[in-house]
Amino acid sequence: MSLISRPPTMKMAPPGSHIVAKQARISPNGIKYFVKAHIRKNRGKKIVLLPENILYLFWHGDQDYPAIGSVKGYPEYSELDAVIQFWMNYWQDFGLPFPKGLDPLIIKVMIAVESSFRPKVGSKESSAYGLMQITNTTRRDAKNINDGILDLERKDLEDPVINISMGVRWLSYKFSSIEKGEKKDLFNTLKYYYDKHKGDDYANKVLKLYHVSVNPKS
Numbered sequence: 001m002s003l004i005s006r007p008p009t010m011k012m013a014p015p016g017s018h019i020v021a022k023q024a025r026i027s028p029n030g031i032k033y034f035v036k037a038h039i040r041k042n043r044g045k046k047i048v049l050l051p052e053n054i055l056y057l058f059w060h061g062d063q064d065y066p067a068i069g070s071v072k073g074y075p076e077y078s079e080l081d082a083v084i085q086f087w088m089n090y091w092q093d094f095g096l097p098f099p100k101g102l103d104p105l106i107i108k109v110m111i112a113v114e115s116s117f118r119p120k121v122g123s124k125e126s127s128a129y130g131l132m133q134i135t136n137t138t139r140r141d142a143k144n145i146n147d148g149i150l151d152l153e154r155k156d157l158e159d160p161v162i163n164i165s166m167g168v169r170w171l172s173y174k175f176s177s178i179e180k181g182e183k184k185d186l187f188n189t190l191k192y193y194y195d196k197h198k199g200d201d202y203a204n205k206v207l208k209l210y211h212v213s214v215n216p217k218s
Contacts, residue, residue, distance in 0.1 A: 002079050002160060003077060003080060003117070003119060003160050004080070004083065004159075004160050005078055006059055006078050007055050007155070007159075010054050010196045012055045012059060012119075012127065013023060013039045013050075013052040013056055013057060014039075014056050014079070014175040015053045015056070015198055016041060016042055016053075017039050017040060017041050017042060017053075017202040018039070018052060018053075019038060019039055019040075019052045020040050020148040021121075021140055026094060032081070037050065046149070047149070048143075048149045048151050049053055049148075049150050049151070049165075050151050050152075051152055051153075051156040051162050054133075054150075054162050054165045055159070055161060055162065057090065058083065058086055058087075058161045058165070060162075061086055061090075062086065063111055064128040065082045065085040066079055066081075067081055068080075068081040068083075068084065068085070068105050068108055069108075069189075069212050069213065070106055070213065071105075071109050071111075071209065072186055072209065072216055074116070075117075075203055076110070077117050078159060080108065080111070080117075081104070081108075082165070083164050084104045084108060084164060084168070086108045087164055087165045087169070088104060088107070088168055089188065090165075091095060091148065091169055091172055094147070095147070096147070096148055096169070096173075096176075097173040097175055098171070098172050098175060098189075099175050099184065099185055099186040099188075099189045100185070100186065101185075102171075102189075104212050105158040105209070105210060105214065106186075106190075106206065106207075107164070107167070107168060108170075109206050109210045110132060110165075110167070110190075111131045111132060111164075112209065113202070113205055113206055113209065114131065114132050114133040115130065115133055117131065119158050119159070119160050119163065121180060127154075129157045129158075130157035130158060130160075130163040131153055131158055131160050131163045131164060132163050132165060132166070132167030132170075134152075134157050134166060134170070136154065137158075138166070138170055139152050139153075139154070139166075142166065142169070142170065142173075143153055145173060146186055147173075148169050150165070150166055152166060152168060168209060169194050170193065171189060171193055174189055174193045175192075177196075179194060179196070186207075187191055187203050188203070190202065190203035190206050190207070191203040
């Protein structure tokens with residue numbers, strides 16, 4: 001069973017616009033009628049990516065990417081390869097920084113470690129949800145960053161395309177958040193993604209699993 005599927009047209013809208021759901025109206029003569037769902041332009045100049053924008057960007061974008069490979073101990077889940085690489089390229093083209101050596105397979109390993117590739121799994125210890133275990137705090141903070149603003153609800157995170165978009169975007173944010181005096185490298189980026197105070201074991205786990213996935217005979 002595939003983890004992703006193309007959503008209906010009326011669940012997607014280009015950036016700078018949003019979907020207005022079917023609405024009930026009352027005519028001047030008192031008759032109730034319904035207005036079909038439709039796309040409407042956003043008010044204001046700042047671009048905020050809503051779930052319908054994220055889906056639009058991916059499903060109307062380039063999906064011709066090479067295979068990443070599998071994470072050792074897990075099925076290949078090859079349908080995620082294009083999703084991961086699309087969002088890495090999108091956010092890089094957007095101008096966001098990432099640590100040197102960030103291989104798309106590392107994102108896939110993070111998904112394995114975070115959720116074992118289960119799109120609807122929640123954490124027993126926090127509000128983290130979905131493939132890359134996005135927390136409520138992350139969703140809230142993503143509305144207040146300077147660039148690459150995302151506005152999502154918890155339910156939206158069940159869609160792998162949306163979850164991975166947020167996860168990759170947040171990885172860049174954590175790279176930018178590494179404190180002065182600490183190395184701005186891949187290890188610390190992974191550490192900060194989990195918890196800047198308690199994330200060493202997580203970063204080591206991800207990098208170790210990545211190594212054995214790239215070199216399964218080592």
